Amino acid sequence: MRFYYQNIDTCLPVSATRALQFTQARIPSGVRNAWVWGIAVVVIAAMGVANAPLSSAEDLQSVAATSYRNAATDHGSLSGSRRSLRETPTVTAIRRAAPSVVNLHGQKTIRQTAASMAGSSNDVARQVNGMGTGVVIDPRGYVVTNYHVVEDVYEINVTLHDGSTTTADLIASDPSNDLALVKLRGAGPFQTIPRGHSNDLMVGEPVIAIGNAFGYVHTSTVGIVSALHRDIPVNETQSYRDLIQTSAGINPGNSGGPLLNIDGEIIGVNVAVRVGAQQIAFAIPIDQVLDTVTEMIVRHNDRRFVIGLQGKSVQEGGFQVVDLIDGGSAQRGGLKAGDRIIKVDNDKINTPLQYALSVLDASPGENLRVEFQRGNETYETFVATVPSSTGSADPVASLAWQVIGVAVRPAGDSFTRRMNSQMQTNYRGGLVITDVRPGSAADEQSIRVGDVLLGIHSWQTSSLADLAEILQHPEIRQGPNAKFYIVRRDQTLYGHMKLAVQPSTTRR
Template sequence: MGVLLSMGLLAGLTVGTGGDESVRADDLQSVTATSFRSSEASVRDTRSTGRSSRSLRETPTVTAIRRASPSVVNLHGQKTIRTTAASMAGGAPDSFRQVNGMGTGVVIDPRGYVITNYHVVEDVSELNVTLHSGEATRADLIASDPQSDLALVKLRGQGPFPTIPRGHSDDLMIGETVIAIGNAFGYVHTSTEGIISALHRDVPVNETQQYRDLIQTSAGINPGNSGGPLLNIDGEMIGVNVAVRVGAQQIAFAIPIDQVLETVTEMINRHNNRRMVIGMDGSAVSRGGVQVTRLSEGGSAHQAGLQTGDRLVRINQQNIADPLNYELSVLELGPGDPMQVEFERDGEFFQTQLATAVTSQEFGDPAAALAWQVVGVSVRPAGESFVRRMNSRLRTNYRGGLIVTDVRAGSAASEQGITAGDVLLGIHVWQTAGLEDLAEILDQPNIRRGSKAKFYLVRKDQTLYGHLQLASQGNQLTRR
């Protein structure tokens, strides 16, 4: 039986089932020569037949790739991987080293929100992005779901960014033409064509994870393609490329777009609910927008005059096409920020303003609010035994730590690659066994002025450190 391979790429590692997969110089020469001869023939054809040859060459596949390519981005960064004793000369103990990881992402919103696979961004300390234009920027991890292998990141820099046209996956046909675009083996914007071979495939990865309801395709998907789009012939994204069956030819898989959008919407909703309370629920409607289905009595939405049945069409001048648009617009707000809402009721359009309330879970404790403002993290305490289980090789007897549950985009923590699941052990020369310790540390005069402070954390079985450029405590709570 073959092995399922998630299609992120670690540069310098051999990926495949054996044999020489490297590109030889004579291979490149033969390809170049063939390309040159083909180009000469094309020039002769064009001269002899005129513009008609261009219309024959400009197939639906060409048009689809041209339509979708500007929204496809190359993701790359450093990952820490284990080097086992068996792979090291002299029987040295296990160690860790940094390797370059590569993958692909798709821009789904002009404000710079990008969908990719979780395994592409997992444990990446600094996420770098190359746009279709060749411009380089960085991105921040916003939300992720390891079980579904999906993640949402946000590009830094000035938008608007080109977005992918979105299709549907509820009407796919076996045999229809599909196209995969991605960073295959590090060759950016590689496009391959195939068909939909099967639908509703359940594919096990390991004992704890299984992909469900996947699209099977014969389109060429290679290491580095993970997170890239699977397109229909109209250039619309119908799936996110995720895996290939090693040892088999033309068997690859993609997560259907309807499943992707539903999962990402839920991811952002959970993220938003940890930060703020609006006091309403909504659902999609066929004519666009989000219909209010529930209101919390006395909540912000209720106090602003909204009623069940109202159809939200704009938030802060941004059109709301569906629940994903709604959650992304809320994501742009910080706790306490005003929210301008335009809605339809009984055929008439109205405007109102509501305030996003800070959640008691997030900032009921002043120390928690300070951690979010100055460091850019939401945390909860972890005991000494928990820290010891995460890393039994710690030399210092830590009294405990703070588990990071959320990271504010653009914050000091985000800049240093701190992610949800990390356990913060200390800042400067003090341990952070609880929120009261963190508050006391952040109240130190040299830290209050916004100077750099060294931090220590545990990530899985690694112990890491870095330097935080802490924000001035005079700043207001914001979210980029």
């Protein structure tokens, strides 16, 4: 018998539309056919389970926030110093972790196959609201969630534990591991979730799940660790490995939310349920999650600038330098292999993730103050973030960052199908904006993370290969005023920007 599993977010139908901020545009044609890259991730197999509109979920968010505020004060009203027997370790664990759990929701388009009267099948696209959960891992507002929660969502709306709302930007993602990092907009600091470990879990120990189950925000459920090291196939193209199996009640909308131990520490990220079963759900172990997120951030940083060092965590704390690029800014700053970085600017460093996060907000060309230990002595130096166009980064990424001021990734097949269906075109794809360089041409024209670049001048940017060919074109190398086309919230918009002049080089 074959078992089937599904990601645990869900979608609700909506009819709302949003106002445009740019001029609506036609899609340009041109540039040769090129490959389009994408990874398919199932977004809930049982769409029919959601039967309430988004407005109901929003009402519930206010109710849930009020309930949590009441709960936070009620426990202090006990007579004298006596602690009620009702205040169990589970209550304490939820109270400790809940403020760092956020609810994510936003519009996306899904496609389903519907049978026609003639017996043939047709793809049907509909606009839906996706729901999911995330956990704050850094006080500046960096949040980890599942990739399938934010995939193809153009505006990520967030409800915090206290009921306040904001939006978030997608910073980095890893579709193959179904993880993403987003950043909350607004002033911090934000409360971070206490971290546990998944390498010492015991079958039978109690666990707690918190999430946006069916739109009921901050729903908490309890269970046990049912098994460890489960390998779970989701569909023909995706599978999860080495998961935690739990009996805690996990439902659509819990995707990306925390699985906690009884101390209120995150030990996993909830990701999937067994279809048709009860009390069989799965979470990605937190040690695996943080390793993947660290790699995601490092790749993101490398696209923007080069520091020129690699390191590892060490038992005594800090981030130990294990390798340096000859002539790189880290080496020029006086760092050597074996040095232990303990602080970057004002951030204390104990793990590779903390080091990666500490430079995530840095801009190319910025000098970072680095405090490190060598033997028994503590030193301070400054390390420059050299723009990646002068380093060893991917040449297409370097050109895009230098000339336009953006980092991009392919939008994927789902975007292409949606565009062709909605606009009756034969479009080949686009490039999702994942970062915008401050002061660049893109920044001046208010291009933002989540927009999809469709074309420049009369050429389509349907793939990275297309973008490389466009940026190497003699006309573009002269830094013209270029017309650009983007998609934002399923609307095609255009504008004009002054591209940076490229230095004269000999093409190979």
